[in-house]
Amino acid sequence: MKIFGQPESYSDMLERIFFFTFGTGVFCVFYLSISSPAVKSILDSLAIEAEIGWIKGLKALYVVIPLIVAIFSRIIRLHDKISDVLLIRHRFDTKHILLPLSRKVGSCVGPDVIKKNRVDMMYKLFYPYAGFKDPSIDAQLVRSALDNWGWFWVELEAICLFLVTGSIFLIMGKTTQLIFSFVVALLLIAVSFGQYKTCIRTATAEVNAIVSDENRNQKILEHFSVFEEGSKGD
Secondary structure (H helix, E strand, O other), X not given: OOOOOOOOOHHHHHHHHHHHHHHHHHHHHHHHHHHOHHHHHHHOOOOOEEEEOOEXXXXXXXXXXXXXXXXXXXXXXXXXXXXXXXXXXHHHHHHHHHHHHHHHOOOOOOHHHHXXXXXXXXXXXXXXXXXXXXXXXXXXHHHHHHHHHHHHHHHHHHHHHHHHHHHHHHHHXXXXXXXXXXXXXXXXXXXXXXXXXXXXXXXXXXXXHHOOOHHHHHHHHHHHHHHHXXXXXX
């Protein structure tokens, strides 16, 4: 399991997200327990003990609840859901990959056409050259991009968990704990903005690597022309 090292595949990235979402969940559950005797009583009600690494003798619910949250987040791919709501990948793919790629190969395809066909274009014009399996460009560059996105998604899911925790404190009327949860969420948001810029730089490098080959440029230009012609026919 590659938690801190560069991921070699999409699965490696998902494992990293799962690990940190679980860890964030454990922290939030403990914080809730020390802030509310009622919550602590519920968490301590199950006598079965569990352990996390070198931490032993934990009541099972301190581990089970975060584990359920992490598994659920993995099943629904929480970061993807958040991305869809906030249009994160939609804007990124359009503005920092497909539009620059089209201009660099000499295509005049418009932003509206790119937005409409974004997913199809990514699979036909970007992933064949910068995908995880057998990339045409430098594999290290692809791994770096995957690594950068992995940390961004970790931060995004952590933000979500701290906002949920803060909302629970709001319902409970715990002002100090509410402020702490939201401050942590804001700090993570600030960090994620920096990480997002790193993702932009890596994407720019990938696009430049793709267009460094004239044969690829011609194929990509032809594909863009097909999309443009298709949009005129609609």
